[in-house]
Amino acid sequence: MPSVDTLIQTIRTTGAGASCTPDLAKGPWEFDRVTGYGPGSSMGDVIPVGAPRQGALPEQYRLAANDELHARIRAAKETLGSRVVILGHFYQRDEVVQHADFLGDSFQLANAAQTVPEAETIVFCGVHFMAETADILAKPTQNVILPNLAAGCSMADMADLDSVEECWAQLEEIYGAEPDADGRVPVIPVTYMNSSAALKGFCGRHGGIVCTSSNAETVLEDAFARGQRVLFFPDQHLGRNTAKKMGVALEQMPMWNPRKPLGGSTSEQLQDARVILWHGFCSVHKRFNVGQIEAARAEFPGVRVIVHPECPMEVVDAADEAGSTDYIRKAVAAATEPTTFAIGTEINMVNRLAAEFPQHTIFCLDPVVCPCSTMYRIHPGYLAWVLEELVAGRSPNVIEVDEVTAADARLALERMLALRPKPMPGDPAPASTAHAPAPRSREGVADAVVASGGPVGSAAASDSVAGSTAAAPNVEV
Template sequence: MFTTQQPLPEEYLNLSEEEMDRRIRKVKEELGSRLIILGHHYQRDEVVRYADYRGDSLRLSQLAAQADAEYIVFCGVHFMAETADILTVPEQKVILPDLEAGCPMADMADIEDVERCWEQISAQYNEEFVPVTYVNSSAEVKAFCGRHGGLTCTSSNAMKILKTLFSQGKHILFLPDEHLGRNSAMHLGLEDKDMFLWHREEWEMELPEAAPKIILWDGYCGVHQRFTPAHVDYVRSKYPGVTVIVHPECSHAVVEKADLDGSTDFIIRQITGAPEGSIWAVGTEINLVSRLAKENPDKKVFSLNENTCLCVMMSRISQPHLLWALENLQKGNVVNQITVKPEIAKDAIVALDRMLEMSK
């Protein structure tokens, strides 16, 4: 399911940007409707410009499932390509240009640790717990949620899903991002006393006697962890009238100080629709922030943290890797195909479908 990236042939490392551009466009033209390229918002410009669709991970996977293309080249990270493979038909092949483009946050929820946590929760409490995993998780964790009456969520619908489950009197195990879970719950009026943080690296965890409303997994996004309350204070002092907008993967202390928080699409919509001359400090990945600044020249748009907050894993997808994958497809050689075992895909789809149903 996940093999090691083979070394990129030397010839691809020595090509000029112009030559790579010419050859990528040539392959795209020759393969035509047999190929679609998906580009996540966090991709660098040199890659995302070739994307037929640009968006967040779930939306791109859904677009792949609606397409008739034989080859789906996903310029993102591993869990995203897994989701695309889960949602597409067997005849479609999902390719990740660099197999080492993973997601540290998704990797923080190891399936064995999740199962151990669930066993302890089930043994200690009579209350009904529902596992909810952020789509930024492995196929195995999605499948676990599907098997145990749970579902997935996105940063756009997490609050709605939590609200629905709480209204049904249910308790929640939220994976793998502590901050999205905490921020969503606190927006709904929950307090610290209603939550418990499960430390994944501690083998002997002692759960509270009374069942908390939500158990949070202690995973996080390394990019969004780099924004701090001090950054918010600094930009407010330097730019009077600034609007601070952050992603809910930021810590609650940052979200509390910000003016707005929401998903990547929410951030894009807010800035794109903002008045001319407005000032925006944005707490999310730098490639997206830089692109928003370029696409909104009538506004001042900059990163909340002046030190570049780059998703290193996302940046592993480069022009040379993309060209190499495409030229192999051109020759009929499928490289770096991402495949999810049918039994895992079956349960993962259940979790995804439950989310879509609850999000209506």
């Protein structure tokens, strides 16, 4: 199975297939000075003023052939040795993933970095909020580097601290701040892991909690036990799909649009609400639709359709299953007979699964090649640049979360880790010990990382997140 970048270049030269924009075939450095998220799924989203921008990548890295870049990356890694650890997200391009020491989702990777305390630098080949989370969990002596500062996240940007604080003030005017007879406060804020450190800190200060796509139901159960309602941000679809599964009626899930008075709802609607959904979404998963599922079923009778819960509700309802990136990987790995899978998530991960499990027929529901815009901003040229800068004694693109925000964010993360997640298909027995994703070989030839271990016990509640060396299981995004 060719890499997504190879597919894009083939489409450019032969016209065989379709991509969402021909600009995908260009080097990402061509967009470093352009306002926007870059070509790919989020290219139509409006980027906030003041979003991080990447400076010009030196010419030697822009002009170098891929083989040269890979050789330079390997040489720099060998020189740096255990002083650096490279983290690669599931959605990252293959040309970068091959150099990763760990492969996983954002929270798995942030925790995995803690298993190599000798590493002075964590190079996170993902997007900005992921690097922030890694910095929150890292030792004070460790730096976290994002190879391309323009690798943000349009969904995370859809909920900013000022807008959420204004929303909170309006909700307090409606609900007050006093708990009910059962001791439940009027509203509990819940932020998806795919959010800024500032919003994780907001939740920490206001009794809130962080969730991931695999433990969202467990987190909402906890929030409902402590609060009368939930303010869920930034992804409306994960919130809606999870709450609906738990039996919350759609009319009890009003949308909060920060550009409208009271978010676009009436006081009465908000009084009746159980989950207030933020007007945010993932542009990767918004691309999937019911028509694609119908087409897959027509062409491949018996196809098994699995989608990510960031997909719209009607897509999740039409699929056979919905689950996190790790759930999807587990489901494919656990299939004992040759199976046809139609998968609704980012195409780099889907193609990697197809290559890893050739006994199955695996394809992306969306036939148009359109990777995550911002994840695609990480290119071997940027990775070679930051590694060679480290060899030279310089640390570019360091991501730092101020200690006040980091401390508040850790509170929200600790509340999540203190919960006992529901077992997922393929999880080990409850007695298993939680662990970080298995490391890849230093040469990058090991198999893709398997899922993390069994449920977190009560020890997670008492240990500081920053001091933990175990990755929490079932907390994937």
